[in-house]
Amino acid sequence: MSPREKDPEDNRDVQATSESDEPTTESPIGRQEEGSIPAERESEESASVSAAESNDGADGEEQAESAEQILPLLPLRGTVVFPQTLVPLAAALPRSLKLIDQVMSGDRTVAMVLQKDAENENAGPDDIMEVGTIATIHQMMRVPDGTVRLAVQGVDRMRIVEIVEEEPFMMAKVVKAPETTEDTVEIEALSRNAIDLFQRLVGLVPHLPDELVTAAVNVDHDPKHLVYLIASNLRMDPEMRQKLLEIDSVGDKLKELNAFVTKELDVLELGRKIQTDVQDEMSKSQREYFLREQMKAIQKELGESTETETEVNELREKIDSSGMPEEAEKEARRELDRLSKLPPAAAEYGVIKTYLDWLTSLPWNVTTESQIDIRRAREILDEDHYGLDRIKDRILEYLAVRKLKQDAATDEEPLLHREPILCLVGAPGVGKTSLAQSIARALDRELTRMSLGGVRDESEIRGHRRTYVGAMPGRIIQAIRRAGSKDPVFVLDEVDKLGSDWRGDPSSALLEVLDPEQNDSFRDHYLDVAFDLSQVMFIATANFLDQVPAPLRDRMEVLELSGYTDDDKLNIARKYLVPKQMKANGLKVEAAEWDDAALLNIIQHYTREAGVRNLEREIGSVARKLATAVAQDEPIPSTIGTDEVREYLGRPRYFYEERAARTAMPGVSIGVGVTGVGGDIMFIEATRMPGKGSMTVTGQLGDVMKESASAAMAYVRSRASELRLNPNFYEKSDVHLHVPAGATPKDGPSAGTAMTTALISLLSGVPVRDDVGMTGEITLRGQVLPVGGIKQKALAAQRAGITTFILPKRNDVDLDELPEEIHNDLTFVLAETMDDVLKAAMPEGFSERVTNDGHAESVPSSQLAARGVA
Template sequence: MQLENYEDFPQTIPLIIEDELFLYPFMIAPIFLSDEQNIKAVENAIEFNKLVIVSVSKTANEKNREKDSFYDIGVIGNIMRKVSLPDGKIKVLFQGLAKGKIIDFNESRPLFAAVEKIENEPFSNEAIKSLVEVVIESVKKLSRLNSKFPVDLIKTLEENDDASRVADLISSVLNLKKDEAFKLFSQTNLEQRLLDIIEVINKEIESYKIQKEITQKVNSKIEKTHKDYFLKEQIKALQKELGVDNQKEEEIKSYKKKLKAKKTFMGKDAYKETKRQIEKLSRMNPDSPDASLLQTYVELVLDIPFGEYSNEKISVSSVEKQLNKDHYSLEKAKERIAEYFAVKQLLEQRKIEDLKSKGTVLCFVGPPGVGKTSLANSISEALKRPLVRIALGGMEDVNELRGHRRTYVGAMPGRLVKGLIDAKKMNPVMVLDEIDKLGTSHRGDPTAVMLEVLDPEQNHEFRDLYLNFPIDLSQVIFVSTANDIRNIPAPLRDRMEFIEISSYTPNEKYHIAKDYLIPQELEKHGLSKNEVSINKATIETIISKYTREAGVRNLRRVFSKLFRKVVKQILSDENVTKVAIGVKDLKTYLDNPIFEIDPADKENFVGISNGLAWTSVGGDILKIEAIKLKGKGDLKVTGSLGDVMKESSSISYSVVKLLIDECSLKIDEKLIPKTFKEQEENTKLDISEIYKRYDIHLHVPAGATPKDGPSAGITMALAIASVLSNRKIKADIAMTGELTLSGKVLPIGGLKEKLIAAFKAKMTKVLIPRKNFERDLDDVPQEVKDALTIKAVDTIDDVLNEALI
């Protein structure tokens, strides 16, 4: 069928947009269509006996019919046959007749496009004929490298006189990207089109040549590998006949010899499993992938120090001596550690072996930097046993502790077994650091493993999944550390005895800095004592204004920073032989002060009370402010408070209201605002009207910092009582304690840190709950108790009597 049988061009005809298929004139090809617009276009063409134009979308799976989403040149042709398929798809047989250009496309009528027929530009027959011969010769070269050009196609090309048809046939076979295919397809200059095709074919020829060379190299390499393998096997066979190759046999003999030496100490299951794996390894081909994995397992098991112990006798005196040498203060912690090892020494002397493993696991609890891990280091040093540190912070995978089964790729034993291998002893000091930060996830619960490890009834048969036999951990001295006991699960807490290590006082920090930190940092920076001079006032200023922490870790960093600058100064100026650092020089070396606890106010104010708070870095002063505003008796609380402190504020307000109702808190009637009517009638007001006619706004400054805890009840109640009674609060008094609705003061925690904070803030008097006064003052440093007047309170009345003026 010819174009002459249809209307003249340009004309508006149905548009079919294909995803991948580039069609060419004079080509009859099946097309599978599923898009609704394409199917409608086919149906319209068949119904009205119209031509269609087939174009190609620029992007794969393009569903939108927008002007720039498809190429503007396609193939004009007719639908010869249509067959319906399942799922709403159709198959059509399309006959291409000519190339066409879409000259107009209306996006509101995406079914049709205005099309005009396009022809090739005039050309020279002689030039085209020469180019066709070159093209066909190039195709023949390519066909020898690739079978995509069969003999029949080459024969067709040679017999065809139409150069445009030859170009179309070759373009349809070449493996081109969409843009490249369209460039060839849309080219109307036949001479240029043939030149472009020659360039594409030459590129493919070069590409196939390179591929062939690479393939030949790979094949030759594979053949060489096979050849080397067979030669090696022959050499091994010859060496075996001659008795030369004994490497593998020597290794197996070495493993068996080591196993025999450890047999007495390993236990039946361990010996049996290791022996079985050695026998399996001896039968295995050394080049097998499993052989290396099995050999790794055998070598690792034989590295476990079965039967190897530190034979140094436990001595309480040496432990105490080492602890005192390495740590200042921490008297209670040192005493408890000495008691722990006194029991072990006695059991060892009396050879009570059965009870040797029944000891308690010590857990040092305290803020960061107070010396928890360094205490374990001192224990290790005193006992002359290796130290193994296992960081548990953030650990969620149970296999990190228990090991991976050997069926997994990259399987390794757990950290406990690796710790024994690194220590090369079966009785090291093992520090379980940050045990309160163990995590739980879909990969298991490491806490369950720790329960087994720390239980004397179970840890003598701890089973590592990688080893696949029990191992004895009962001789290991376990020491754990934690920042917060509350984060440790209850069953795990039951396995341990907690030794609390509290904040250091400024005086303790001074002695630690003078006797430990400064000498250590001087040595670390290559300085001698004669080259740097720091007086007491400078050290105290650094402690108070450049660090805020419970421990001394940041204090060490400050001295490190200071000495780095000193080193640079000495190297920069040859005349400098000694550097003296005073308080005035600190700004030069360390910039401006960073921290400073606000000292007690010199002036007394209404509605500002001083609370005492415990933080992760020690104690702090918590000022609580209250104001009264004309209103209806509502309470507003601000300052980023947690649920506990919000409840404390409500309880405090209720307690103060009760005191006003019972006339326990004296209120001046002049403070109560009168309405106009009450002023006219000179009405006598009820005292309770004061909290009915004022709103209270309670605020804890530093609003961006979250605050929570059950120790601010009496402080809040005092601030509310102050603003409602218009009585000032003593500025040099601080307090801590929780309130009940009946006005009783409940005990709190963290008393030592809170009193140290009051001491640093230069308070003169501190109010604390009666129970804390009776049981916790022994832990407070004497210098703090000497500087403060510590008063026990039982009820809110006691607080008001002491604090209000």
């Protein structure tokens, strides 16, 4: 049979068919029409069969067995035709249809044999079984979908001698293979046992008619016919049917059949038992329900407690032992009285019970009792974080004050709890959240965390009122319950990402939470009773302080985490990140030694950040390369150097050597600002072309930065003569001011001095020094005003290889906070006016153009050390 396109049901050519395409699955028993003669014809056909068998003599059987004949061979897919059974079949493949058409024009006799693989649509001589059945096609019907349906009567068992033809279909030389029959007492016993088992099976399977048992009894004198009659009505897989067909001895066939039916009976009886048990269990449940209802009625008449009263008593005990304040206890008992009068089926019953469960599960009077050990706290903070001395000192100050107040507390003057509310501000990856975790560990307190990023609904903070379906407390109360104490360390992450819309302003809802004078009586909308948050140590984190609402910012003590120097990152990588990533990737720390030069190479050329998050990722990437080599039994270098870093991480991604090339032409200056990842340098470019005096500003600049550009141009025009510039330059020229990296939004006043310097460099034709960076706001009169973020900007200048950093003179106080290595690498110029900036930023010859005396103060590292600057 050649394959062709057809429906899924055509894939079963040639196979048994029934009223449905697939056999039913309610039991392992097959349908009657798939095997036996219909029940209404059983008497007539059994009589004819008996008559036919009585006419067959032993000599005829031997002669028939030895006679060979050539017959068309029809492979069957997924079914077996037994002798003396009537089977419906379906055929769809062209090869099978040709065979059927030829057979129907002749004596309608065909040899049928099971295929070894039912999915094979082009079976050959090697793909079929050796034993099959000689059958007669009694009826053929063509279906509109192209298939042919047949009614086939099995006649004799046969064995294939050889395949004589293969095209257009197989022709086979076959020989009849009658079964050996012994008329013994054992055969009679096996036959009776088979009938008894089949009778029990029919009684367990609803779709099998009782007439099948009668038909089996009528043929009990012919054991072979009995085997095929019973087997054809069982849901049996093709391999088992073929096995029965191939057994020569009728006695062995009966034994195999009895074993199969016994197994199926066990399965069916077990299923019946399971079904009965389920029904009994359901009846038992219904009976218990009615008994409980009767018991409730009896208990009510006798005045005994019911299920509701049991729950009420449990809640009353929880209220007594919860230690809640008087207001909360009064509200809880009022709601408990209402609950005791409601039936469990009432809608309000579940609402009140949930409310009482919340009230009784809060840690009203549970605190973390621990002895304050300042030395241990210092060790924990140093163990988890490198540097950050200011933050660590503030935590130790808090612990010291708390220890002294705790020691001085008496019964007459108890300890008043007013926890500090800290706000850690810094770029991503500088360790804000992990520092909060270390603080909780140093204080021996529980840590709970709440992310505020994207929170826009006030109910997220304060909860929903109980009038709403599915109302719950706000996330503050939920976090307190999770912590299990009333004095945890509570991290409010990303407080600068709070939003507000028509649903409310979450930042305003936080005002009560973060006010030490009010949070001892925080009132959640769901609880509607005061809860004391004064012992909670709140630690907020933010990336940008200016995005935190002013009233909220005023309630917090702001601690800035400015970022790390290259030396800090090197120490962090060596002490923390390398061991962590080596262990995380299944390697021993001593498997490879990391060279400091390699780590500095990663820091300077593969990352550009204030923190160490990307640094950890790059170290992890190298560790994974080493782990891959170890897993493949390949050697790994004993020392990770710069060559290995380049091999594993590819080409460097960041370069600061381009600084000199970009500032070699007039009109380019280097500004230093603060971005979302800490400080960074930015090139300010200016150019001019013939025009009418207009100025264009590009680079996705904010309003403040655009105003700085306008102020810079106004200053340059007003000082053109003093700076020996063409005073009418703007009449016939257009100026374009651009800040590269146009995809990154930029804003702020810090670029005023850099913009002014770039314009003066453009108009004078003198390039700006390539080793000078600057920051500061410019006024129309040329005054340089102070700006923020000096530490981040100084770190960025150091990373970029800048040696001279110009900043407003009024920012000199910020120099005291800079690390010593920054002072060693940078010379700071404190400028009051733009003249000071120009003298430091332009080449030496340019200073003669400045007519008034500048006030620039160059502060080398030696003088800073003399002033006591660390």
